[in-house]
Amino acid sequence: MESATQPPAMPLPGGTLEVRRHARKGRSLHTTRLVKGGEVVLEEAPVLLLVAPDMSTNTCATCLRAVGPQECVGCSSCQQACFCSPECLQAGTSTPWVHSPPLCGAYARLAALQLPVEEAGQLRFLLHALALKHTQSPEAAQRYAALLDLVGEPTAADQALAARLAPVLAEALAGALPGGAAALDLSELAALLRKEQLNSYGILASAAQAEAVRAAEAAARQGGASGSGRGGAVEQEEEEDGERRLRGSAIYAQASLINHECLPNVARYDFFDDPSHRNPAPASASASTSGAPAIAVAPTAGGLASTHVVFRALHDLPPGTELAQSYVPLHWGLAERQAQCRDVYGFGCTCPRCQCESQWSDEEGEESEWETDSGDGGMGEEEVAGDDAGSGEACNGEVEMEEAIGPIMAPPGEEGPLEPAYLRLFLLKYMCPRPGCFGTAAPPAQGSSLLECNVCGHRRSEQEFLRELERAQREERRAAAAAATGGKGKAAGQRR
Numbered sequence: 492m493e494s495a496t497q498p499p500a501m502p503l504p505g506g507t508l509e510v511r512r513h514a515r516k517g518r519s520l521h522t523t524r525l526v527k528g529g530e531v532v533l534e535e536a537p538v539l540l541l542v543a544p545d546m547s548t549n550t551c552a553t554c555l556r557a558v559g560p561q562e563c564v565g566c567s568s569c570q571q572a573c574f575c576s577p578e579c580l581q582a583g584t585s586t587p588w589v590h591s592p593p594l595c596g597a598y599a600r601l602a603a604l605q606l607p608v609e610e611a612g613q614l615r616f617l618l619h620a621l622a623l624k625h626t627q628s629p630e631a632a633q634r635y636a637a638l639l640d641l642v643g644e645p646t647a648a649d650q651a652l653a654a655r656l657a658p659v660l661a662e663a664l665a666g667a668l669p670g671g672a673a674a675l676d677l678s679e680l681a682a683l684l685r686k687e688q689l690n691s692y693g694i695l696a697s698a699a700q701a702e703a704v705r706a707a708e709a710a711a712r713q714g715g716a717s718g719s720g721r722g723g724a725v726e727q728e729e730e731e732d733g734e735r736r737l738r739g740s741a742i743y744a745q746a747s748l749i750n751h752e753c754l755p756n757v758a759r760y761d762f763f764d765d766p767s768h769r770n771p772a773p774a775s776a777s778a779s780t781s782g783a784p785a786i787a788v789a790p791t792a793g794g795l796a797s798t799h800v801v802f803r804a805l806h807d808l809p810p811g812t813e814l815a816q817s818y819v820p821l822h823w824g825l826a827e828r829q830a831q832c833r834d835v836y837g838f839g840c841t842c843p844r845c846q847c848e849s850q851w852s853d854e855e856g857e858e859s860e861w862e863t864d865s866g867d868g869g870m871g872e873e874e875v876a877g878d879d880a881g882s883g884e885a886c887n888g889e890v891e892m893e894e895a896i897g898p899i900m901a902p903p904g905e906e907g908p909l910e911p912a913y914l915r916l917f918l919l920k921y922m923c924p925r926p927g928c929f930g931t932a933a934p935p936a937q938g939s940s941l942l943e944c945n946v947c948g949h950r951r952s953e954q955e956f957l958r959e960l961e962r963a964q965r966e967e968r969r970a971a972a973a974a975a976t977g978g979k980g981k982a983a984g985q986r987r
């Protein structure tokens with residue numbers, strides 16, 4: 492919905508996308524021409540890459556590549572960062588906002604405080620943002636301007652968090668920034684924290700990284716760290732629920748303009764661990780998404796492994812289509828998705844899928860539920876994006892709505908509810924069929940009939956998809972027949 496007073500659309504370099512302003516969602520990205528399924532709609536270098544504090548020993552601080560014990564080049568100074576190669580060590584320590592001596596010193600002082608992981612992560616983000624702010628170079632200034640350009644008005648909670656973190660930040664900086672603690676502006680810190688929360692992408696750990704962390708946690712538990720570790724049952728529950736380890740996070744200027752829908756039309760791919768995928772030569776300049784100064788966001792580690800993010804269209808997108816990604820796992824139930832959009836991202840989702848699912852009645856007090864399981868283990872796991880945006884997650888063959896909530900209506904002028912049959916088909920087609928994966932699948936290239944998962948890389952052919960569809964339809968007919976004859980069967984893909 493766009494009001495008559497909207498500012499004009501702003502084209503992005505490349506000629507495929509433009510930024511518009513939506514009355515309710517803020518800025519939005521739209522196609523300016525027909526985009527074919529599998530086409531790359533957006534490829535972009537990050538403004539900032541951050542390693543999660545608990546992954547510092549197995550994730551390269553410069554390019555976020557997963558690092559095995561053999562290839563790890565540790566930072567001998569702070570011992571709180573590692574690199575995948577001498578080149579990344581050199582690039583990281585000589586780039587002021589990656590792992591320069593002031594940041595390295597701050598990392599060491601933070602580590603000595605033994606803070607909880609979440610707080611350590613927030614402080615590290617602020618340190619990197621301040622390094623951008625205080626570096627005297629056009630590139631740092633452009634990157635910092637890109638950060639400030641992200642959406643996010645600080646809430647009272649952000650202000651309180653900033654006030655709590657500021658003294659710790661000052662201690663970590665120990666005079667490394669001009670003006671010291673007095674130079675810290677609480678409102679600016681609060682705004683940065685809010686922007687990070689609303690706009691940063693979680694980068695999934697590799698399978699080897701996740702396994703190494705699990706093993707370390709298990710060893711810590713066995714070593715008597717009782718009470719601090721998570722119990723095995725909790726861990727298993729989390730895995731079954733599709734929770735995934737993150738190796739870090741990334742902030743992008745343009746990708747951060749993609750709004751949420753519970754059925755996305757683009758999937759996000761990254762290549763941190765793919766040595767065959769290199770960063771293309773940096774564009775000399777690109778337009779700011781706000782229309783203000785041009786932002787030339789160069790790769791963090793030019794010439795090394797690719798740190799770019801790529802978004803592919805799931806299917807054909809006519810001109811004018813708004814790009815949409817799901818900020819939450821696709822298999823999540825309505826109530827869970829609504830809560831995440833509201834509590835983390837600050838909006839109530841009224842997308843066509845939410846409208847559709849909110850109309851399901853809870854007959855005879857039973858829980859409403861989708862089933863996407865083909866019944867033989869072939870199909871059943873689904874994906875998420877999210878802040879998570881982008882990280883895949885899944886369910887065990889079910890898309891559940893855990894509790895009934897009131898009807899959700901589209902605001903005037905916006906799209907109405909989806910047909911349940913379309914929703915079922917969509918989930919069957921675009922969620923990775925591999926158990927335990929939960930990725931989203933898009934064609935790997937324009938014109939390809941394959942679908943490639945953005946989490947595990949699994950490729951499924953059109954024929955395989957059609958076989959799964961047939962199986963699901965047979966199941967549905969069987970259940971409908973059973974219901975008609977008074978049996979207790981349940982029609983797959985329908986409410987019960």
Ligand SMILES: C[S@@+](CC[C@H](N)C(=O)[O-])C[C@H]1O[C@@H](n2cnc3c(N)ncnc32)[C@H](O)[C@@H]1O
Pocket residue numbers: 515516517518519641642689690747748749750751752836837838839840841842
């Ligand atoms: C990553 S930003 C997306 C770009 C943002 N619209 C902007 O103006 O920069 C996420 C924020 O966009 C808004 N947003 C995204 N999807 C939305 C939706 N479906 N409905 C309402 N607001 C949405 C929310 O304010 C959310 O916190």
